[in-house]
Amino acid sequence: MKLSWLLPLSAVSTNVLLLGSVGFAQTSISPAGETNINTQVNFDPQTNTYDILGGATTGQNLFHSFEQFNLETGEAGNFLTEAGIRNVLGRVVGNDPSRLNGTLGVTGSEANLYLMNPSGIIFGQDFQLNVPADFTATTSTAIEFENNQWFNAYGSNNFDGLGTDPIGLEFAGPETGNIVNLGDIVGKPGAKIALIGNQVVDAGSITVPDGTITIAAVPDSNLVRISQQGSLLSLEFKPLQNDRGQILPIKATDIPGLLTGLPDDRGVISKLDLNATESYALATGELIAPEINIVGQQVELKGATLNADGINGGNIRVGGELQGQTGLPTALTTYIDQNSKTYGQRDRFRPRRSNHHLGRWSYHHAR
Numbered sequence: 331m332k333l334s335w336l337l338p339l340s341a342v343s344t345n346v347l348l349l350g351s352v353g354f355a356q357t358s359i360s361p362a363g364e365t366n367i368n369t370q371v372n373f374d375p376q377t378n379t380y381d382i383l384g385g386a387t388t389g390q391n392l393f394h395s396f397e398q399f400n401l402e403t404g405e406a407g408n409f410l411t412e413a414g415i416r417n418v419l420g421r422v423v424g425n426d427p428s429r430l431n432g433t434l435g436v437t438g439s440e441a442n443l444y445l446m447n448p449s450g451i452i453f454g455q456d457f458q459l460n461v462p463a464d465f466t467a468t469t470s471t472a473i474e475f476e477n478n479q480w481f482n483a484y485g486s487n488n489f490d491g492l493g494t495d496p497i498g499l500e501f502a503g504p505e506t507g508n509i510v511n512l513g514d515i516v517g518k519p520g521a522k523i524a525l526i527g528n529q530v531v532d533a534g535s536i537t538v539p540d541g542t543i544t545i546a547a548v549p550d551s552n553l554v555r556i557s558q559q560g561s562l563l564s565l566e567f568k569p570l571q572n573d574r575g576q577i578l579p580i581k582a583t584d585i586p587g588l589l590t591g592l593p594d595d596r597g598v599i600s601k602l603d604l605n606a607t608e609s610y611a612l613a614t615g616e617l618i619a620p621e622i623n624i625v626g627q628q629v630e631l632k633g634a635t636l637n638a639d640g641i642n643g644g645n646i647r648v649g650g651e652l653q654g655q656t657g658l659p660t661a662l663t664t665y666i667d668q669n670s671k672t673y674g675q676r677d678r679f680r681p682r683r684s685n686h687h688l689g690r691w692s693y694h695h696a697r
Contacts, residue, residue, distance in 0.1 A: 403432060403456040417442045431513075451468075457512075476494050506550065526554060650664075
């Protein structure tokens with residue numbers, strides 16, 4: 331087991347230079363052209379908006395499939411839905427990461443949004459979220475439904491039996507991509523925002539008033555169980571599946587070519603080495619919500635601010651569940667540097683009061 335990742339990032343090898351601002355060279359939202367999904371995308375040059383319509387409807391769910399899914403600054407991607415839709419689920423099959431620097435939204439219903447791209451998802455500094463309910467970004471290879479039914483990231487899908495709420499995310503095959511947040515993501519009050527990938531880096535901020543933030547780094551060949559409301563429940567092993575399609579993920583060494591900047595006010599990541607054999611969750615920004623969960627085999631807070639905001643305080647779980655409780659996976663190692671802070675609503679500098687619970691757990695090390 332490598333333990334070098336326990337060191338602060340400035341002490342780890344593999345240079346990553348992040349200069350200037352985030353810029354994406356090419357932008358498009360293009361449908362995958364599958365007849366059984368029939369996703370349509372209309373672009374309005376007057377408003378710089380991609381309206382996403384069509385898709386496959388089963389029960390309360392609306393499914394879409396994209397070849398590319400990117401947004402530049404000033405652009406918007408808007409999922410158009412009917413009033414009865416509860417979940418919108420979009421997959422990206424083009425083997426390229428999604429670079430989102432515009433506004434992502436859902437209109438017409440109070441639906442949750444799931445965006446699945448096994449090749450990776452990057453939220454730029456200008457990203458804005460306009461989703462009326464929960465939002466899940468994942469690099470999983472499939473989304474699970476009841477009765478062992480799946481919405482696969484690659485290949486064909488049979489939508490019969492996919493009309494209920496999602497219950498799991500499968501990470502099968504080789505290493506899937508990373509999720510990187512450099513933006514200021516704000517969720518609707520009471521909503522849940524989840525970033526779930528093989529390696530997840532939050533260097534921006536996420537705010538969900540009266541809601542829940544989950545950052546989960548998932549090892550390959552595993553299944554994340556989620557509740558109907560979208561909260562992370564457990565992490566369990568699932569045998570490797572070989573029929574989920576070919577995956578071309580972002581790797582740690584690819585990040586410099588995908589990002590061109592990280593401003594000083596978000597903290598500087600001068601060196602970065604993500605161990606490809608273990609899932610890794612890194613937070614260097616600000617997370618504000620009554621419920622904050624950061625889990626993975628390797629969990630690190632570096633100059634991060636975790637604020638369990640709320641009238642009655644809240645819970646912060648780093649590397650596992652609160653003491654004596656079960657439900658979240660336990661990290662192999664958890665590292666929290668001296669510049670990281672955890673705050674409660676009533677007592678901002680004494681987070682262990684009864685109205686604010688901090689859990690930090692690992693099997694091997696907690697620092």
